[in-house]
Amino acid sequence: MLGKGGVGGGGGTKAPKPSFVSYVRPEEIHTTEKEVTQKEVTLHLLPGEQLLCEASIVMKYVQEDSCLSGVYGRLVCTDFKIAFLGDDHSTLDNGGETQFKNKIVGANDVPLHCVDQIYGVFDEKKKPLFGQLKKYPEKLVIHCKDLRVLHFCLRYTKEEEVKRIVSGIIHHTQAPKLLKRLFLFSYAAAVHSTATDPKDHTVMFDTPKDWCWELERTKGSVKYKTVNVNEGYRICDRLPAYFVVPTPLLEEDVKRFQGHGIPIWCWSCHNGSALLKMSALPKEQDDGALQIQKSFLDGIYKTIHRPPYEIVKTEDLSSNFLSLQEIQSAYCKFKQLFLIDNSTEFWDTDIKWFSLLESSSWLDIIRRCLKKAIEITECLEAQNVNVLLLEENATDLCCLLSSLVQVMMDPHCRTRTGFQSLIQKEWVMGCHSFLDRCNHLRQSDKEEVPVFLLFLDCVWQLVHQHPPAFEFTETFLTVLSDSLYIPIFSTFFFNSPHQKDTNMGRESLDTQSKPLTLLTVWDWSVQFEPKAQTLLRNPLYVEKPKLDKGQRKGSRFKHQRQLSLPLTQSKSSPKRGFFREETDHLIKNLGKRISKLISSSDELQDNSREFYDSWHSKPTDYHGLLLPHLEGPEIKVWAQRYLRWIPEAQILGGGRVAAMSKLLEMMEEVQRLQEKIDAKHHRPAEAVHTQAPSLLRNSARLSSLFPFALLQRHSSKPVLPTSGWKALGGEDDLAKREDEFVDLGDV
Numbered sequence: 001m002l003g004k005g006g007v008g009g010g011g012g013t014k015a016p017k018p019s020f021v022s023y024v025r026p027e028e029i030h031t032t033e034k035e036v037t038q039k040e041v042t043l044h045l046l047p048g049e050q051l052l053c054e055a056s057i058v059m060k061y062v063q064e065d066s067c068l069s070g071v072y073g074r075l076v077c078t079d080f081k082i083a084f085l086g087d088d089h090s091t092l093d094n095g096g097e098t099q100f101k102n103k104i105v106g107a108n109d110v111p112l113h114c115v116d117q118i119y120g121v122f123d124e125k126k127k128p129l130f131g132q133l134k135k136y137p138e139k140l141v142i143h144c145k146d147l148r149v150l151h152f153c154l155r156y157t158k159e160e161e162v163k164r165i166v167s168g169i170i171h172h173t174q175a176p177k178l179l180k181r182l183f184l185f186s187y188a189a190a191v192h193s194t195a196t197d198p199k200d201h202t203v204m205f206d207t208p209k210d211w212c213w214e215l216e217r218t219k220g221s222v223k224y225k226t227v228n229v230n231e232g233y234r235i236c237d238r239l240p241a242y243f244v245v246p247t248p249l250l251e252e253d254v255k256r257f258q259g260h261g262i263p264i265w266c267w268s269c270h271n272g273s274a275l276l277k278m279s280a281l282p283k284e285q286d287d288g289a290l291q292i293q294k295s296f297l298d299g300i301y302k303t304i305h306r307p308p309y310e311i312v313k314t315e316d317l318s319s320n321f322l323s324l325q326e327i328q329s330a331y332c333k334f335k336q337l338f339l340i341d342n343s344t345e346f347w348d349t350d351i352k353w354f355s356l357l358e359s360s361s362w363l364d365i366i367r368r369c370l371k372k373a374i375e376i377t378e379c380l381e382a383q384n385v386n387v388l389l390l391e392e393n394a395t396d397l398c399c400l401l402s403s404l405v406q407v408m409m410d411p412h413c414r415t416r417t418g419f420q421s422l423i424q425k426e427w428v429m430g431c432h433s434f435l436d437r438c439n440h441l442r443q444s445d446k447e448e449v450p451v452f453l454l455f456l457d458c459v460w461q462l463v464h465q466h467p468p469a470f471e472f473t474e475t476f477l478t479v480l481s482d483s484l485y486i487p488i489f490s491t492f493f494f495n496s497p498h499q500k501d502t503n504m505g506r507e508s509l510d511t512q513s514k515p516l517t518l519l520t521v522w523d524w525s526v527q528f529e530p531k532a533q534t535l536l537r538n539p540l541y542v543e544k545p546k547l548d549k550g551q552r553k554g555s556r557f558k559h560q561r562q563l564s565l566p567l568t569q570s571k572s573s574p575k576r577g578f579f580r581e582e583t584d585h586l587i588k589n590l591g592k593r594i595s596k597l598i599s600s601s602d603e604l605q606d607n608s609r610e611f612y613d614s615w616h617s618k619p620t621d622y623h624g625l626l627l628p629h630l631e632g633p634e635i636k637v638w639a640q641r642y643l644r645w646i647p648e649a650q651i652l653g654g655g656r657v658a659a660m661s662k663l664l665e666m667m668e669e670v671q672r673l674q675e676k677i678d679a680k681h682h683r684p685a686e687a688v689h690t691q692a693p694s695l696l697r698n699s700a701r702l703s704s705l706f707p708f709a710l711l712q713r714h715s716s717k718p719v720l721p722t723s724g725w726k727a728l729g730g731e732d733d734l735a736k737r738e739d740e741f742v743d744l745g746d747v
Contacts, residue, residue, distance in 0.1 A: 041085035047187060051076060053167075055074065056157065058154060061152070079172070082109070082110045100707035102479075111487065113440055113486075115144060115173040115174075119141040122137055130174055131170070133167065136154075138154055145484075147645060149339055149645065177442060179503060182493065188518050200416065205421075206429070214244075223246065223247055223272070227251065229254050237499070238279075249303055257282070260280065261280070261300060262279075267410065269381065273381075273386050275376070276389065277389040278390050279393050312385065313379050314387075315388065317391045321368075322397065327450065330364075366457055366635055370628050371630060373405050374608055374627055374628075378611040380405070396451050397451070399427050407459055408626050414626070415472075427452065434484070435493060436448075456481050460641075466622065466626055467540050468542040473535065473536060473537065479527070486521075490504070653702060655702075
């Protein structure tokens with residue numbers, strides 16, 4: 001039987017406890033061993049990848065209903081990944097069939113950088129593993145940063161192999177590393193790649209030309225200029241080689257404090273206002289030094305604040321907004337809701353889901369980020385004033401808020417190419433410390449803060465609320481979050497462009513040695529086949545129409561929005577259970593309770609509230625300003641990313657993906673009818689790109705966890721767990737209780 005926090009399973013030679021059920025007979029072990037040996041499952045290695053250790057006769061558990069079954073195979077550890085080599089035709093990984101395959105990371109592979117925690121099971125008790133072990137576990141449990149939980153039984157593995165594989169996995173996933181020892185460099189040396197630019201024209205912002213292009217695109221070239229004062233990183237290694245500053249600013253001012261205290265341009269609004277950021281000056285104790293800093297900042301401020309022509313509002317994010325410690329603490333609590341070891345644990349914790357969700361504060365942090373972005377947007381759009389974001393290094397919250405504001409205000413950033421260019425500009429060239437914040441070197445857990453994941457979660461809220469406004473899908477955001485831990489791309493594995501160029505050999509004085517070159521993450525063909533890449537593009541995206549002179553502006557938007565209405569609703573999908581007929585009524589009664597549980601702790605400022613209410617009272621222009629809903633349950637859990645590995649959380653043949661499939665069928669039918677009408681009246685047919693990806697066409701075979709699972713067997717447990725059934729009472733009591741069940745897919 002399964003126990004809470006433990007791992008059930010396996011069977012074998014030990015005398016079973018009274019509650020133990022054996023699913024594998026001892027005589028079957030030898031048969032399985034022969035089969036595994038005969039199959040000789042091939043280990044696929046990337047260029048430069050080396051096998052470090054392995055163990056044979058390892059069972060990988062697969063959860064089915066309230067018991068565990070498994071498949072035997074080899075467990076291997078390389079300098080890139082942990083891989084399980086079992087029967088390729090077995091229904092591993094959630095028991096489903098999937099056609100959305102990653103060419104770099106297989107279904108049974110975990111990159112070493114994706115491993116979060118490792119646990120061992122000793123006499124059915126789970127304990128964290130680290131350092132040198134005196135006793136080795138009979139079962140191995142791996143918690144991953146993409147929220148997978150993998151279980152391996154080592155009872156029938158040779159003792160020496162158990163020691164090698166467990167020690168190897170612990171060492172290569174938890175021991176501190178040197179930057180040059182990452183697989184990133186082994187891969188780069190092996191492939192000798194020369195093509196680094198993505199194929200979809202993503203702007204990399206590594207040349208003055210790229211910055212000048214962005215200035216021209218946003219019409220900011222009159223007031224701002226591109227500077228090369230940091231070329232070769234001769235002034236500051238925490239700034240890119242090229243960036244944009246106000247035109248009146250002198251090069252001497254940039255050099256004065258190594259780039260600190262300088263307003264750096266992020267983006268210009270259509271009305272001429274601009275979003276700027278600034279890193280704080282070093283803290284000084286000496287009165288004389290403080291006076292020099294004050295005089296310097298006064299001079300800089302007068303350069304950019306010249307009322308009534310130029311007005312600047314300063315947002316000090318270091319003192320008046322979230323702290324990195326709050327983000328780290330909230331996510332550590334939040335992710336535990338999804339690291340489920342077994343079905344029993346899922347149902348035991350399900351009854352207190354909303355209390356646990358509220359206590360993590362993760363959704364509240366998302367709401368606060370979106371609220372602050374709205375306030376900044378109101379200053380730029382309605383008040384026509386410049387906004388200066390101030391942070392200690394301007395590389396964390398500055399990156400997050402400046403990016404969010406641009407997604408809301410600039411429709412170009414809602415295209416896939418524009419969004420990728422935005423990340424390059426604000427995060428990669430903005431010197432966000434990906435190496436430290438993702439803890440790729442395992443040197444400091446205190447520095448590991450999911451700031452970039454928080455940004456993706458905020459963007460997902462917008463994608464979820466306004467699907468037709470985005471060219472990319474939530475699947476794009478999910479695989480982008482997974483790519484944080486794949487060390488063949490340089491995009492997310494350095495703290496700054498200076499660190500990257502230095503370690504890739506681009507600043508070497510040795511002219512005979514060629515610098516190492518890596519692909520960027522934006523070349524999606526490296527990870528996915530063309531058929532899978534279609535799921536990264538939103539078929540419901542409303543492209544900006546090319547209007548004829550006599551055509552009334554906005555007529556096309558209205559039609560597309562009407563077609564997209566089903567995706568803008570927040571209705572819950574009925575789920576089978578004890579309350580088949582009462583489900584809708586129950587969820588309706590719970591709405592007020594959920595709103596109270598997930599309500600905003602602080603309201604928008606008066607000006608921002610009026611701006612917010614005014615925008616939401618008008619029809620949405622998907623190619624204009626875009627604001628999120630902040631009220632109560634409008635801020636939801638990103639189900640695809642956080643729940644995709646939990647079979648019990650899925651809706652078979654349902655969820656938003658099924659609604660999208662039906663909607664696409666309807667849109668294609670409307671398109672065919674329009675073509676017939678045009679042909680009858682001899683009018684040229686208008687091209688409308690609404691063709692659904694082939695994987696989306698059969699909604700009956702889809703799961704709400706699509707595309708990470710198409711069909712899955714799910715637990716036969718009731719909607720409400722039996723352990724708490726008697727204590728719950730009747731329906732009237734259920735609606736009043738603090739922790740009731742609501743379909744997780746719609747939280």
